Amino acid sequence: MEVQELVGVGIGTGIVVGPVLHASRQAAAAPTDAASTIGAEAELDRARTALAAVSQQLRERAEAADEATRDVLEAQALMTEDPALLDGVEAGLASGVTAEKAVADAFAEFAALLADAGEYFAERAADLHDLSDRAVAVLQGRSTDLVVDPGHPYVLVARDLAPADTAVLDLDRVLAFVTSEGGPTSHTAILARQRGIVALVGAGGVESLPDGTQVIVDAERGRVFVDPDAAELADAEARIAAREAEASAPAGPGALADGTPVKLLANLGKPGEAKGAVEMGAEGVGLFRTEFLFLDSADAPTVEEQTESYREVLEAFPGKRVVVRLLDAGADKPLAFLSPGEEENPALGKRGLRALRASEQVLQDQLTALAAADAATDAELWVMAPMVATVEETRFVTRAIHEAGIPVAGVMVEIPSVALIADRVLAQTDFASIGTNDLTQYTMAADRQLGSVAALQDPWHPAVLRLVSEVGAAGAASGKPVGVCGEAAADPLLAVVLAGLGVTSLSMSPTALSDVRVSLARYSMDDARAIAHAALAASEAADAREAARAAADTTTAGKIPA
Ligand code: PEP
Ligand code: MG
Numbered sequence: 254m255e256v257q258e259l260v261g262v263g264i265g266t267g268i269v270v271g272p273v274l275h276a277s278r279q280a281a282a283a284p285t286d287a288a289s290t291i292g293a294e295a296e297l298d299r300a301r302t303a304l305a306a307v308s309q310q311l312r313e314r315a316e317a318a319d320e321a322t323r324d325v326l327e328a329q330a331l332m333t334e335d336p337a338l339l340d341g342v343e344a345g346l347a348s349g350v351t352a353e354k355a356v357a358d359a360f361a362e363f364a365a366l367l368a369d370a371g372e373y374f375a376e377r378a379a380d381l382h383d384l385s386d387r388a389v390a391v392l393q394g395r396s397t398d399l400v401v402d403p404g405h406p407y408v409l410v411a412r413d414l415a416p417a418d419t420a421v422l423d424l425d426r427v428l429a430f431v432t433s434e435g436g437p438t439s440h441t442a443i444l445a446r447q448r449g450i451v452a453l454v455g456a457g458g459v460e461s462l463p464d465g466t467q468v469i470v471d472a473e474r475g476r477v478f479v480d481p482d483a484a485e486l487a488d489a490e491a492r493i494a495a496r497e498a499e500a501s502a503p504a505g506p507g508a509l510a511d512g513t514p515v516k517l518l519a520n521l522g523k524p525g526e527a528k529g530a531v532e533m534g535a536e537g538v539g540l541f542r543t544e545f546l547f548l549d550s551a552d553a554p555t556v557e558e559q560t561e562s563y564r565e566v567l568e569a570f571p572g573k574r575v576v577v578r579l580l581d582a583g584a585d586k587p588l589a590f591l592s593p594g595e596e597e598n599p600a601l602g603k604r605g606l607r608a609l610r611a612s613e614q615v616l617q618d619q620l621t622a623l624a625a626a627d628a629a630t631d632a633e634l635w636v637m638a639p640m641v642a643t644v645e646e647t648r649f650v651t652r653a654i655h656e657a658g659i660p661v662a663g664v665m666v667e668i669p670s671v672a673l674i675a676d677r678v679l680a681q682t683d684f685a686s687i688g689t690n691d692l693t694q695y696t697m698a699a700d701r702q703l704g705s706v707a708a709l710q711d712p713w714h715p716a717v718l719r720l721v722s723e724v725g726a727a728g729a730a731s732g733k734p735v736g737v738c739g740e741a742a743a744d745p746l747l748a749v750v751l752a753g754l755g756v757t758s759l760s761m762s763p764t765a766l767s768d769v770r771v772s773l774a775r776y777s778m779d780d781a782r783a784i785a786h787a788a789l790a791a792s793e794a795a796d797a798r799e800a801a802r803a804a805a806d807t808t809t810a811g812k813i814p815a
Contacts, residue, residue, distance in 0.1 A: 257479035261456030262437055263472030264445045265768045266745050268492050269408070270481075271428040273459075273466045276399040276411035276418070284353035284389055293346040300342045300352040303391040307384060308333040310397065311417055318420045320525060326417060329380050333388070338363060353392045360385030383415035402426065408468055410459050414441040424448055429470040431477055433460045436707055437740065446743070446764045453477060473745075499771045504534040507759070507770050509752060511777040516758035517766050518574065520738060522546075524562050527569035530763040534770065537573035537633075539686065539760020540738035541566055543619070544580045544588055553590040553615050559622035560629075567630035575632045576686065576736070576760070578665065579619055579650075581639035582608045585702055591615055600700065605640020605667075606650060620657035627659060637663040637686055642670050644677050651682040665738075667691035672720035675727035682733075687724055687756070689739030693717050711794035712741035718754065718789050718797065725755020736760055745772035746784075750801055753778070753785030780808040 289296050308330045315326035332338070341359030346352070360381050367378040390397045399418040400409065406428045411418075413435040429451040432441050436455055445452035451472050459477060462468070469478040469489045478485055507517035518539030519530035523546065530538070546562055547554055567575055582588035583604025591612055596602035609616040620636070627634040638650040641664040654662035663684035664671065671678050671685075672692065679685055689712040694701040696717050699709035712718075721737070728735030736758040741747050743765035749772055751759065759769060776784065787804035791797035 259431075259453075259456045259458045259477040259479065261431070261453040261459075261475055261477070262442075263475040264437065264442045264452040264454065265449075265765065266473040266496075266772065267429075267449075267451035267768075268469065268471045268473065268489055268496065269428040269451045270467070270469050270486065270489050270493075271406055271408045272464075273410050273431075273462050273468055274400055274403055274407035274464055275460075276409060276414070277401075284351065284357050286350060286354060288349050289346070289351045293343075293349070296346050296350075296352040296355065297343055299392060300346075300356050300388075301339065303352065303356065303388045304333050304339065304342075306391050307387045307397070310387075314417060314420045322420050325380075326420060329384055329417060332363075332381065333384055335363075351392075353389050356388050356392065357385050360388070380415065383417060387417065408470055410462065411441075412460070413439055413454075414444065419444050424450065429453070429472075431456050431459050431468075431470055433457055443762075446762055449764055449767075496771075499774075500767060504767065504770060506536055507773055509773055509776055509778050509781060511779075513752070513778045515748075515752050515756070515773055516574070516736075517770055518576070518736070518738075518758055518760035519763045519766070520760050521566060524565035524569075526763070527566050531569055533763040534766050535763055537570050538566065538575040538577075539736050539742075539758055541575065541577045542581065543578060544582055544586050547580070547588055547590075548586065551589050553612075553618065556618050556622045556625070559619060560625045563623055563626035564629055567626050567632040567634060571631040573632055574635060576635045576637060576663075576738075577623060579606070579609060579636065579638050580615065581605050583640075600694070606638045606646055607640065609638075610649070616653065617657075620653060620659070624658045633661070634659060635661040635663060635684065637665055637684070639665050639688070640667055640691070641665060641678075642668045644674065644681055647671070647678050647681045665691075666720075666724050667695065669696050669720055672723050675724040676730065679727050679731045679733050684734040684736070685724055685728065686736040686738050686760070687721055689717065689721070689737055689741035692720060692739065693741075696720060712739065712744075713747060713788065713794040713797045713801075715789055715791050715794070715797050718750065718785070721751060721756065722754040722785070722789060725751075728757065729755045734758060743769065745769050746798070746801055746805060748772055749776050749781050749805065750785045750788050753781030753783070754789075776805070776808060780805075783808070 311326045311330040315323045338359055341362055342355045345355030345358045364378040364381040387397045406426050408429045409427050410431050413432050430441050430445055431453045435441050439454055442454050451470050453470055453472055456477055467480055469481050507515045516536050518537045519535035520540045521538055522542045582591035584600040591608050593603040623636055636654045636659050641647055647664050651662040661683050663682050665688045666672050666685050667688040690701060693710055693712045697709040699706040701710055724735050734757050737751050737756050738760040742759035743761035745768045748759055748769045784801050784804045787800040788797040791800045
């Protein structure tokens, strides 16, 4: 009998075998318009009590959680306590509905407001949906917990997972996450990468598998195999054993099989993440997103405040490369003190370097702080500018960085214009770093925040790969380093393609480092070039991925055991 397969987006390259267990809370019935039988006053009391219970639960969970999760949970508790939310509930109850319905509607109204306000806020909107589910569960007298621990390891199946759910899960029991919704940037995917848990997201159809169904979750192939036969199981076990052997090999510097170095660097958003990155084998930092430090600041940060944050990161990497990006304000990352006023289309507006040039004092202060942090530490500081579109901008910012006393200056390649004339751009600066997230957005004219065009946001698209190859070729011709610091670098097979296109360093969320290191070590530079060539020759993103997979399989080292 043909084994049933479900297709999704694999996160990383892991593979596991185990029984399905469904998250149950989300399956509850949505509140209806049924009229209240106890009156608005009593319903308001119920709503108030339920919201307080949710908030208290979140705060208790926050206390026991790690730092990053704690911040998220505390922010969620604050949302639940927002007086405007209760006002919304009270207004809803005036029409005679139940507390369940009024609470769900008030949360939905809040979420709709946030969903349009930029990526940072859109994530908070997703949190509100979860808080709403939680409050309704309390009102309906159901458990707010996601699963009842079955006492054995399991494959957790859910629509999507929220931070408040995963904060209390015993993750040691979870073999894999499989979600029917969500994409590679969902909380589920982020958590899976952070914790090294096998995951498949966007796997429609998984919700129909009964609890206890045996499955193979194969992230590398983006598949769930349902009720596998003996041959499938033996294949999976062999691949699991091979991966364990590869992972237990000592983590040296990133390199292809023939020894060609490909530096493996970390993407950081906060100084506190530096230590973990070192532990996970980062050879330095390829992207420190400085604007993340100031997303909540009303005023420009002082030189001293900035120096302290930069010093903390640089100190964690003595003798190593640390690439710091100048503030990238605008569009999905608005900074109150730097972003321009209303713009119809902020992704095409005064963002990144354009915003910095309009507020030169902010630029100068940041450069002063970076130079001071550099002088106080032993890391090798490189500084680069975001959203560079022209050679003139490249010249301007390279000069500004050098004049601040920082010897290595570079630009991000996020706009097709600079990729297309990368030779002329690299002639004016010391290095380039390709931001594939924005480069894909601008190449495909597909907003990276918009779910409805998410399918176009795929860095495997041959148009994006061709731009990368232009930059790689310009780097090789000029002898200047070309890195990739977008999400593409964290995809183990795409990493090989990027190396084949001439990219000399890859920067990613630290948890992806190990899978990428293993993947690179399987292929020589000749293999990588052949795999890249196959991907470049495709016409669609999905075909490029498949062509690369097929080309990789023909190299003896890359062959996935049959
Ligand atoms: C990118 O655009 O690929 C990038 C690395 O920058 P960010 O994701 O922060 O915009
Ligand atoms: Mg970017």
